Amino acid sequence: MTEHGPASARTTMKRGTNRAVYSPDEIRGVLQAGMIAHVGVTTEDGPIVLPMAYGVRGDNILIHGSIANAMLRGGRGIDVCITVTIVDGLVVARSPLHNSMNYRSVVIRGLASPVTDPADQADALKVINDHIAPIWDTARPPSKIDYKQTLVLSVPLTEASAKIRGGDPIDDAEDIAGPHWAGVVPLTSTWGEPIDAADLNDGIVPSPAVVGLAGTDAHG
Ligand SMILES: Cc1cc2nc3c(=O)[nH]c(=O)nc-3n(C[C@H](O)[C@H](O)[C@H](O)COP(=O)(O)OP(=O)(O)OC[C@H]3O[C@@H](n4cnc5c(N)ncnc54)[C@H](O)[C@@H]3O)c2cc1C
Secondary structure, eight states: OOSSSOSSGGGSOOSSGGGEEOOHHHHHHHHHHOOOEEEEEEETTEEEEEEEOOEEETTEEEEEEETTOHHHHHHTTSEEEEEEEEEEEEEEOSSGGGOEEEEEEEEEEEEOEEOOSHHHHHHHHHHHHHTTOOOTTTSOOOOHHHHHTEEEEEEESTEEEEEEEOSOOOOOHHHHTSSOOOEEEEOOOBOOOOOOOTTOOTTOOOOHHHHTTTTSBTTO
């Protein structure tokens, strides 16, 4: 990503270029608001795309999972594609093939490097964990075994693009003159009140960061 345009030919949008965004700040804004990354790799069995949590640290996006995760193990040192999508609304046109969605999406392409240094791995895992809510510091710290069983991959944000759609459907003039409804149905995601685990011991309350989620925009 660069301030003025795409970083490479393969991150250059050819269709819907009016919705293309390459500004690092705007790309980071979408990543900050997003929650799930779809991580795609090519494997011997064929391509696979899996949903994962993520975090952004410096100029990199970080993903993690069990060392048993075949996709993560296979993704070390190879070219991956990571997509983050937020749907902001349904765009209802007068004719179904003109329907759309309002959205913010980011596509990142690049080499995934394993984060192996123990202190670096711990910091990366905190970043991923705290991306949604900063609850790392108030929970039981991870054990040596937890760390050993967790694989972290880092992908540079260099080859990143965003696509952002907002506003009304785009209908043909003859449809606008017709009898069919058109407009936008907004979609919002709001965190609910925390629910105690069934096996929670008496007298234990959620941390302020967990309590503070209730009623807030999950993509805010
Ligand atoms: C929620 C949602 C639903 C969508 N539904 C459809 C659908 O049903 N049908 C459909 O055809 N398209 C849909 N799109 C748009 C789709 O993601 C592609 O942008 C579009 O299809 C163009 O694809 P292309 O391969 O021709 O893009 P190109 O312009 O050739 O892509 C070139 C490069 O631009 C970048 N790029 C492309 N798309 C995106 C993106 N969405 N976000 C960030 N960077 C991008 C990538 O780096 C890509 O390699 C949807 C997008 C979103 C977010």
